[in-house]
Amino acid sequence: MTVNDDSFTNWKTREEIAESMIPLIGKLHRERDVTVLLHSRSLVNKSVVSILKTHRFARQIAGEELSVTETLPFVRALTELDLGPSQIDIGMLAATYKADDRGLTVEAFTAEAVAGATGANKIERGEGRDVVLYGFGRIGRLVARLLIEKSGSGNGLRLRAMVVRGGGEQDIVKRASLLRRDSIHGQFQGTITVDEANSTIIANGNAIKVIYANDPSEVDYTAYGIKNAILIDNTGKWRDREGLSQHLRPGIDKVVLTAPGKGDVPNIVHGVNHDTLKPDERILSCASCTTNAIVPPLKAMEDEYGVERGHVETVHSFTNDQNLLDNYHKSERRGRSAPLNMVITETGAASAVAKALPDLKARITGSSIRVPVPDVSIAILNLQLKRETTREEVLDHLREVSLTSPLRRQIDFITAPDAVSSDFIGSRHASIVDAGALKVEGDNAILYLWYDNEFGYSCQVIRVVQHVSGVEYPTYPAPAV
Template identity: 35%
Template sequence: MRVAINGFGRIGRSILRALATTRGGEGVEVALLNDLAPLETCAYLFEYDSTFGPFPGRVEMRPGALALNGAAIPFHHAPDLSALDLSGIDVVLECTGWANTRDVAERGLRAGAEAVLISGPSVAADVTVVTGANDAALTDQAIVSNASCTTNAVAPLLKLLDDLWGVESAHMTTIHCYTGSQPTVDAPREDLARSRAAALSMVPTTTSATKLVEHILPHLKGRTTGAAVRVPTASVSAVDLTARLARRPEDFTERLRAACAASPVLGWTDRPLVSSDLRARPESLVLAGPETLCGPEMTRLFGWYDNEWGFANRIIDVARRMARRDWEENTNVA
C-alpha cells in the first residue's frame, strides 16, 4: 500500500511514527509528505516529540526529502494538493484539518490518488467509518472520514453494549486532554470557556462525538447524549459512560472483559492505572476494570484512550481496508 500524508501536524506525525516503529507499518510505503511548514521545522518536531519522546531511529534532512533510517520520503510544500502528481498513491491521508468542503477533500483525487481518508469529521466525505462500530459502511467510496478520536473510543463500546445487552439510554463525558485549538494563555475564542488558558483549568465544553455517534449508530439516535471536559494534561483522554441497559446479566464484568479480549479495537485492564500509563496504546479504548460498576438501574464504564496514537492506528487500519478494496476489485477483474 502506497500512501501520502497531507498535513504533518500531531496526527500526521503520529501516523508516520506508528508506521516507522511498529509492526503496523509492514507493507505500507509512505511515498510523499506535504506540509506548508519548513522541512527543518517538520523534521525537528518529528524527531523530538514532547509526548512520545525522541524518535528511536535516525532522522535526516535531504534536499526535498525527510529521511528515516536512511529511507528518503519526498517532502513538498504545496498549498493545493492537486498541484502534485499522486498517481500510484492508493490512499491520501488527509491530516490538515481543512478538508471540510468537497473542493478541498477532492484535491488528492484530482492529483491522481485512488482514495482520500480524512483524519477527522467532515461533511465532505462520502461516508464516515469507525472501526468496530460500522465497518460494513465502507464499500467503494472515494472520500472517507475516520470521524474523531472520541467517536472511535465510544462508538465501538456502545455497539458492544447494545449487541450484548441493549442500550436504552446512555450519557458519555469525555475527559479530554487539551489540544492546539485552545490557547496557552487567555485569548479570545468563540467559545468563551475555551478562551481560557488550557493548562490551568478544567474546561467544560462540547464534543463532536455526540452527533457523530448517532450518525455511526443511527439505531441509537435519541438515546445517547454527550459532553466534554478539557483537562490540563497533554496526552491520553478518557470516556466516562453511564448507560441504562435493557438486560442485566449476573456475569456482566466477565462477559465484558471477554468481549474486549476478542475485539480488534477495545482493550481491558484490571490494574489501577492513571492516564500517563496509557500513552502510546494502540487501542481505540482501554476499559478500566476497577472502575466498572453495574448497579441496579445504571451501569458505569470508564476507559482510557490515547487520542493521538490510538486514532493514528485506526487511520492506518481504515487505509489498509481502503487499499485492499481496490486490490480485490482489480484481482476480480483479472
C-alpha cells in the same frame, strides 16, 4: 539456593527465551508479511524486556500471566509453515491450545488454526500502496511513525510524501526534528536523515518527499512518481465532500480525513463499520478520537444487553486549538488558558454515533471538559440498559470482548487498581475499559474508558487505511463472532 537467587535464575531463563524469539518474529515479518501478536499487541521490533512485559500484562486481561515458555513453541511452529501475509496472535493460540482436548501437537494445532493463511489459501503479497500525508501536525507525525514502523516487508503501506506549507529557513530540518523527538511519545525508533537538496526526509530507509503547497490544486503527485495513492488529510481544514474532493488530483485515488466528516462523508470506526464501506468510495472520515473510544464499547454493550439511552462525558486532554494563555478564540471558553484551567466545551462524538452505529436507536448525548494534561483522555459512558445485570457479568463480558471478539483490537481491559492517565500513553487500542471504576446497578451501567486521543486514534486511522488499501491482513486464530 535462596528465593532471590531462584527468581533471578528464572528471569535470566525467560530473557534467553525471549531473545530467541526476536529473530524468528523479525524474519516472519520481513520475509512473509506476518505480524506476530500477543493479545492484539504486536511483538515486531520489540526488545527482550518489552516482550516479557507484554507476556506479563496478559494477567490484566486474561487473569493469569502468560509465559514465554508457553508461546515460543508456537512461534517456532509458525516459521515452519508456508505462511502468507497475516496477523497471528500467539496469546490466542496458546489459550485455545490449552482448552483443546484432542491431544494434538503444538505444530499440528498451529497448522490447523492458521490454515487460512497457508498454502493455496494464503494472500499473495502485492506491490504495496502509496500514502501521502497532507499536513504534518500531531496526528500526521504519529501516523508517519506508524507507517514507517509497518513498512518492514516493503509490501504494505508506503509513506511517499507529505504536503506542508513552507515555513522558512531550515523548514525540512525542523520538521524532521519534530518527527525524531516528541515530548509525549518519546524518541523515534530508528534513524532519520535529511536530504535538503532533494527536499526529502529518510526515516528507516523510507524516502519521504516534502512537497510545499498552499492548496491541493497546486500538486500533481504523478510528478513525484506517486500513483494510486491514499491521501490522509490531517489538517481538518476541509471536512465535507466538496472540500475534500480537491485532493483527488493526479496520483491520488482515495482521501481519508482524520476528523469527523460532514454531510454524506462516511464516518468510519474501524472494527465497527469499516466493512460497510463501498469499494468505489473515494472520500471517507475516521471520525474523532472520542467517537472511536466510545463506539466499540457501546456496540459491545448494545449487542449483549441492549441500550435504551446514554450520556458520554469526556474528560479530554487539551489540544492545539486552545490557547496557551488567555486570548481571543472564535469558540466559547477555548480562548482561556488550556494548561491552567478545566474548560467546558462541546463534543460531536455523541451525534457521530448514529453514523457509525445506524442500527442503534438509543439517544446518546454528550459533553466534554478539557483538562490540563497533554495527552490521554477518559470517556465516562453512562448507559441505561434494556435489562438488568450485575457488575461481575458486565466485567466478564467486556473482558471476553477484549480477548476474543472482532473488537479485540479496539477494546482493551485493565484491572490495575492504581492506573492513571499517563499509564495509557502509547496505547494502540481505541479505548481501555477500567475494570476497577465500572459501576453497575440494575439496568444502569457506567463505563470508564481511557484512550490515548493521539496515538490510539492514529492506530485506528492506520487500520482504516489498511482496509481501504487492500493490505489489511486477516488475523488468526479468527476472533469469535
